[in-house]
Amino acid sequence: MPEFSDLSVLIVDPSPGMRASLHNMLNASSITKIDYATSAGTAIRQLGKKAYDIILCEYDLDGGGANGQDGQQLLEDLRHHRLIAPDTIFIMLTTEGTGAKVIGAAELTPTDYVLKPFTVEALMARIGRAVDRRNALLPAATQVANGNLREALRLCAAGIDGAPRYATDFARLQAETHAALEDWSEAELVYQTVLALRPGAGWAQLGAARCHYAQGRYDDAREALERLLELYPRFMSAHDLLARTYQALGQDHLAKKVLEHAVTISPHMVRRLRHLGELAFATDDIGAAERAFRAVVGKARYSEFRSPEDHVNLVRTLVRKGDAGQAAGVIRDMERSLRGNADTDACRALAAALVLDLGGHETAAAAELARAAESARTAEALSSQLKIGLVNACLRHRLDSPAAALVLDMMNDSARGLTVEQAVDVFEKAGRHDLAVTVGRRATQQAEEALSDTAQKLGQGELRAAVGAITAAVRRSPRNVQVLLTAVQTILRQLDELGWEAPLAEQATALLARLRKLDPANGALEHMAQQYGATRRKYGIAATA
Known part of the structure; x- marks a missing residue:
């Protein structure tokens, strides 16, 4: 098949025999640009260096073990961290015994699944269909990737009329592009048009519910998601959005129940476990919070994208429980296993402060908080949530200057900084109106300086x-x-x-x-x-x- 000869493929499989078999199948179809990865970690490192047209990935990457990453978790990491382009063809290879389970509870849908054993003809037929679909959508998808969203919408509309075989795919991309423009009413109209023709399209039902949620129509979103889950009980993204919807409605206990049920269906998604831990902590279910955060720390151990923040969450939970001994052990594990992480210093100091506070050592805790605040100012990957928690801890220990400096740094973060309103709200909620006023004045001064700087550059x-x-x-x-x-x-x-x-x-x-x-x-x-x-x-x- 000479039309495949320019394709590049990454095979992700721990079995030498399966890698060799796939290699021979691809060679027989004129595909010769082939590389290999034996695990999720090696695949991530490989994809950090080079892009591929196709990824053929074994689902059971750790041979049935309970700890290593599986293919679905790898796909989650690759898409979440944008290590693969949206048009990369990702085909999951599964056995018949696990296929139904994997397909039913997919977190992020691969391009296709192939059940083993399979023939070269079956594999290449799947690849052929995936390549045809990619080629049809590529002009519109390229415009999306380049930020030309209005042109992408025009190409989607043309594709719906000109390529009826892929009309549904174009409609989906069209709706997602409207959503990227925050044009939620137009996105919802596309989803509803699809549903009029295909009432069972779960992705369109989920898309419509997302539009409701984005427009603040939380009751509509809740009703739509509950109907969707009646039809597709293992639609995991619907569980996640339903939990966020319940939170928006102020019903955190119901949100926690939704996530607990979702985790029984699909227990490996780290972000869901983390969300469950946060909700359990917020609703004072410390036992559930500890279980969730321990699972996060354990499962993330096998990811290339580990974060010491997960250890801080577990320490915070153990401190709430009053267990200083286990909390100290978690800190030691963080220091040992995440020594090279740029965020570890700030997280270790914050976690240590929490334990010291539990023991009544306020002076030592304040010293650790000051170290954490200083380290956090240069730790770009730390979440805003952790930094705000650190600010509040500093305020409780009367460390006003480190708290104010950290908030101002967050306001100046070009990627995900706080708005003026959010920054002021942090201090108002902490009962520090004086600092809220100070930050507000500083923000006004920064706006005036920016206007002056802009005028000067224009001149x-x-x-x-x-x-x-x-x-x-x-x-x-x-x-x-x-x-x-x-x-x-x-x-x-x-x-x-x-x-x-x-x-x-x-x-x-x-x-x-x-x-x-x-x-x-x-x-x-x-x-x-x-x-x-x-x-x-x-x-x-x-x-x-």
Whole structure:
């Protein structure tokens, strides 16, 4: 099959005999660009160096053991950490005995499953169908990957009409693209259109429920998800969203019950176990929290993406239980097994402070918290949740300066920083109105500095630098009307003078929509909309924007 000769394949299988058999099957079909991985860890390292068209992955990667990663967990890690492109073909190889279980409880769906034993003809037929589908969707998927979402929507609409064989796939991509634009009503319309033709399409039911959730229609989301789970009790993503929906409705105990049931069906997904532990802790079910966090620490041990935060969660639970001895053991395990992790110093110090507090050693605990806050300022991978917990711990020990410095650093985090409102809320909830006022004033000062810096860069003709400065200010102050106005004006000027860039144009569209909600009577909105339209016409893309 010469059309396959350019494909590259990674075989992930611990069995030398199976790797050799797959190699021979692929060679017989003109596929010669083949590499191997014997475990999830080696596959992740391999994919960190090189991209592949196809991944053939054995589900049972640890030979039936209870601790190592399986193929489904590997797929979860690869997609969650974006180590494979959305169009990478991932085919899971399973035995008949485990196939039904795996397919029924899939966390993230592979491109296809192949049940063993199989012939070369059967394998290549599956690969052929997957390649045909990928090629049909590739132009639209490429536009999504490049941030050209409006062009992707146009190509999806054309694909639905021009390639009826893949109309459902195009509709799914179309809905997901609308969701990426936060155009939830349009996304919901696509899902409902699919459901009118295919009422049993579980993914479309889940997509519609996600639209309800995103629009704050939590009761609608709950009803849709409960109906979906009646039809597909092992639809794991529906369990996860239902738990979040119950949380949004203020029903944490019901959310915990949903996750406990989901874990009995599919016990290996680390993120679900972590969520269960957090809910159990929040509802004072310390026994369930301890079990969940111990499972997280144990299962994550075999992942390339371990985090010392999981040890902190377990320590916090054991401290709530009053078990300082076991908590100290968890800290020792963290120090030993995660010595090279950049976040370990901050997590070790925070965990140590928790244990010291339990023993009544306030002075020593405060010293550890100060170390944790200092380390956390440069630990980029730590979650906002852990950092906010650290801020609150500092405030309880009257460590105002480290707490304020950490919050300001979080506000300035370009990737996932706190907004001004969130930062102020941290201090208000801690009963520290004085620090809330201080942070609010500092945020106002930063916004004014950003506006001044943007104006200076514009005056010097440094358009790209000006856009960078003002968009950083938008991340910190997403509801500051003057910052938003300046951001749109600056982006439009760059588009007009330096050429059309679809992702930047999408950003301008989103910011204009936000401004219309915040300040619908603002007189500048109409002028900017006209300027945006003129720039589109200037570059001949008005019909597709």
